[in-house]
Amino acid sequence: MKHPIAIDLFAGSGGLTLGLKQAGFRVIGAIEIDPLAAETYRFNHSSTKIWEKDIRKVRIIELMKSLKIKKGELDLLAGCPPCQGFSTLRTLNGNQQIKDPRNSLIFEFIRFVKQMKPKTILLENVPHLAKDKDFEILGKGLEKLGYSWNWKILNASDFGVPQRRQRLILLAGLNGNLNFKTSKCKSQTVRKTIDHLPPAGNSGDPLHDLCEKRSLLVRNRIKLIPQNGGSRKSLKEEYQLACHKKGTGFKDVYGRMSWDKVSPTITGGCINPSKGRFLHPSKNRAITLREAALLQSFPRNYYFSLRRGKHAAAILIGNALPPKFVKYHGLGIKEYLTKIKGP
Numbered sequence: 001m002k003h004p005i006a007i008d009l010f011a012g013s014g015g016l017t018l019g020l021k022q023a024g025f026r027v028i029g030a031i032e033i034d035p036l037a038a039e040t041y042r043f044n045h046s047s048t049k050i051w052e053k054d055i056r057k058v059r060i061i062e063l064m065k066s067l068k069i070k071k072g073e074l075d076l077l078a079g080c081p082p083c084q085g086f087s088t089l090r091t092l093n094g095n096q097q098i099k100d101p102r103n104s105l106i107f108e109f110i111r112f113v114k115q116m117k118p119k120t121i122l123l124e125n126v127p128h129l130a131k132d133k134d135f136e137i138l139g140k141g142l143e144k145l146g147y148s149w150n151w152k153i154l155n156a157s158d159f160g161v162p163q164r165r166q167r168l169i170l171l172a173g174l175n176g177n178l179n180f181k182t183s184k185c186k187s188q189t190v191r192k193t194i195d196h197l198p199p200a201g202n203s204g205d206p207l208h209d210l211c212e213k214r215s216l217l218v219r220n221r222i223k224l225i226p227q228n229g230g231s232r233k234s235l236k237e238e239y240q241l242a243c244h245k246k247g248t249g250f251k252d253v254y255g256r257m258s259w260d261k262v263s264p265t266i267t268g269g270c271i272n273p274s275k276g277r278f279l280h281p282s283k284n285r286a287i288t289l290r291e292a293a294l295l296q297s298f299p300r301n302y303y304f305s306l307r308r309g310k311h312a313a314a315i316l317i318g319n320a321l322p323p324k325f326v327k328y329h330g331l332g333i334k335e336y337l338t339k340i341k342g343p
């Protein structure tokens with residue numbers, strides 16, 4: 001089976017699509033509501049047909065007609081529904097369910113699966129989804145439609161991504177269990193990923209050259225954080241934020257990354273040192289958008305639109321599923337498809 005076909009729901013800037021393509025899939029269709037994400041996706045994946053609209057308004061029969069596929073023909077239905085409603089902070093560590101209207105979007109998978117009957121399914125989300133009753137309902141729905149399903153919480157750093165990023169991956173297949181592919185990857189470091197870049201500011205890469213505007217106090221605070229993994233707790237009292245003096249707040253805020261470790265999870269706040277351990281290991285600045293994208297395992301020339309500014313671009317980068325992580329799962333799914341269909 002050379003190039004199985006896939007559809008990407010909630011496609012974002014295309015991290016999942018890229019990983020599937022790297023595993024040998026042909027991603028024929030994608031759905032994404034946000035115009036900036038869709039613009040970025042289109043630029044990087046020009047041969048994929050994209051529906052730039054609310055997934056709930058997509059008429060599946062028309063989509064199938066337009067992609068020239070019949071029920072049962074799609075090899076893989078993949079997607080990362082929005083995870084904000086299931087994240088640790090919003091669920092108070094899984095002990096309280098938060099009613100977020102976006103949570104119901106995971107059931108779009110059931111609507112698509114019912115009508116398309118794909119041979120396999122991949123769904124990604126935050127680990128806390130597993131504690132939500134919607135997850136149980138989703139699994140039961142898949143079983144009812146004839147699928148065997150399986151899920152795991154995995155760390156992208158075990159798959160060669162230079163970043164600690166725990167994610168829930170659900171795999172489902174119509175022809176028996178779809179097992180997870182094991183990885184024998186060595187952990188990649190921040191040094192190997194970003195140390196070779198030219199100095200930020202005039203590299204010619206817009207994602208690496210946007211300047212920071214910070215007050216003198218903040219610039220001085222950053223300078224005083226020890227290089228290579230230092231934290232705000234080393235700051236003299238005069239440079240500490242009032243809220244930090246009380247010993248509260250997230251300890252990673254205003255921290256530097258370590259050269260020889262993986263990076264922390266790259267989030268939508270990844271260019272803002274007040275949102276986490278996002279300072280460069282040795283330069284007196286936060287990581288750039290290009291550095292963030294590389295830590296997400298995007299290739300050096302991947303395009304992210306800056307039309308809505310750098311913070312909007314950071315959200316696209318932080319929301320993405322690292323392509324290198326996806327590639328492994330894609331290869332496992334390809335093996336399953338080959339077994340059921342023959343090469």
Ligand SMILES: C[S@@+](CC[C@H](N)C(=O)[O-])C[C@H]1O[C@@H](n2cnc3c(N)ncnc32)[C@H](O)[C@@H]1O
Nearest residue numbers: 010011012013014015016033034054055320321
């Ligand atoms: C976690 S991100 C997807 C990341 C993407 N898979 C990647 O690897 O780059 C979720 C995406 O779902 C999109 N989204 C949210 N609500 C949607 C809806 N109702 N219809 C379609 N897309 C939606 C968001 O704009 C966001 O880009």
